[in-house]
Amino acid sequence: MPSQKNPAHVPSGASALRRAAAEAGGTFLLVFGLIGAALLTSPDSNGVAAQPGTGLLGVAVALGLTVAIGAAVVGPVSGGHFNPAVTLGVAVAGRLRWGLVPVYVAAQVVGGVTGAALVRALLLGSGDGGAAAVRSGFASTGYGMLSPGHFGLLPVAAVELIATAVLVVVVLTTTHPTTGTPLAPLVIGGTLTLMLFVALPIDNASLNPARSLATAVFGGGDWMAQLWAFIVFPVLGAVLAAGLYRVAVAGRASAAPEPAPAASTPA
Numbered sequence: 015m016p017s018q019k020n021p022a023h024v025p026s027g028a029s030a031l032r033r034a035a036a037e038a039g040g041t042f043l044l045v046f047g048l049i050g051a052a053l054l055t056s057p058d059s060n061g062v063a064a065q066p067g068t069g070l071l072g073v074a075v076a077l078g079l080t081v082a083i084g085a086a087v088v089g090p091v092s093g094g095h096f097n098p099a100v101t102l103g104v105a106v107a108g109r110l111r112w113g114l115v116p117v118y119v120a121a122q123v124v125g126g127v128t129g130a131a132l133v134r135a136l137l138l139g140s141g142d143g144g145a146a147a148v149r150s151g152f153a154s155t156g157y158g159m160l161s162p163g164h165f166g167l168l169p170v171a172a173v174e175l176i177a178t179a180v181l182v183v184v185v186l187t188t189t190h191p192t193t194g195t196p197l198a199p200l201v202i203g204g205t206l207t208l209m210l211f212v213a214l215p216i217d218n219a220s221l222n223p224a225r226s227l228a229t230a231v232f233g234g235g236d237w238m239a240q241l242w243a244f245i246v247f248p249v250l251g252a253v254l255a256a257g258l259y260r261v262a263v264a265g266r267a268s269a270a271p272e273p274a275p276a277a278s279t280p281a
Contacts, residue, residue: 028091030117036092037118038125040084044077044096045129045228051076052153053133061141074210077219082203089199093189097222098122103182103252107260109189119224126228134232154233155220155244163215170217171247177209178221178251186259220244 028036051073058067068075085094093110095101101118104110110118130152137144147153151160157170184205188198195201206221213219220226226244230237 030114033092033114034117034121036088037095037121038128040088040092040094040096041122041125041224042129043084044080044222045126045225046132047080047129048073048077048225049130049133049153049229050136053137053147061146070211070214073214074207077210078203078207080203081206082199085199085202089189092118094199094202095185096122096125096224097181097248098224099178099222099248099252100182100185102249103256104186106253106256107186109186122224123227126224127231130228130232148232148234151218151233151237152229153218154229154237155218155226156237156240157217157243158240160236160240161217165216167243170243173213173216174220174244174247175251175254177213177219178248179255180209181205181221182252182255183259186256187263217244221248223248 051068055068055076056070056072057065058069059065081094081096084096088094093104095104095118098119101110101115101122105112105115134144134148134152137147154160157165157167161170181202184202185198188194188201209221210219213221223245226241230241
């Protein structure tokens with residue numbers, strides 16, 4: 015019976031510290047895997063010799079895999095958001111206490127920047143010390159001249175809003191405490207892969223403010239100046255999707271806010 019389902023990725027009673035550690039670790043995996051694939055395996059040259067690069071397909075698949083793996087491993091602890099926009103969407107939908115939102119977001123930022131920093135450290139051992147990767151923006155997101163296809167702000171805003179909204183709806187439906195599915199990590203990972211097929215040529219695909227911040231830190235001033243767009247539009251898409259989901263699909267009565275953990279809950 016649907017009402018008897020309790021998907022393993024729905025968190026219950028974990029302490030704030032455990033949740034933060036789970037979100038930091040999952041976001042680290044996401045950024046390390048995604049940016050590592052973008053800078054190391056997608057090009058058709060390693061800077062010294064030709065290599066069989068995976069291109070955009072490899073980058074999209076890498077993100078889907080990292081999210082699926084991370085969500086399967088730590089989903090029962092934190093829900094496996096790895097994305098401030100998803101965290102806000104889940105809170106708007108009534109499925110996460112608002113007091114935990116800053117804990118999640120801070121952990122995601124720390125994990126994302128750490129993942130990008132490790133990729134940067136690995137690139138120090140390359141022929142040019144990673145200088146070319148930094149000059150090209152370190153796989154950062156951008157619009158206008160910083161967009162891979164020189165797309166303007168309007169299409170970038172549209173793809174970030176729409177793709178993030180789709181992601182949040184998928185997260186909310188597949189992780190619902192009673193109607194969700196244990197296959198949620200795979201479904202969410204597959205959704206991200208699909209969305210990246212659309213967004214990568216437009217703006218290098220954010221859908222995640224923590225991911226965009228992590229790479230802009232190393233990309234430099236031009237990319238940092240455009241970071242606002244990759245915070246505002248994913249967040250807007252997530253909040254709109256969660257609000258519509260709550261009204262049209264879940265309903266206020268069935269949104270089921272996450273209960274506060276008992277005082278005796280272990281860390």
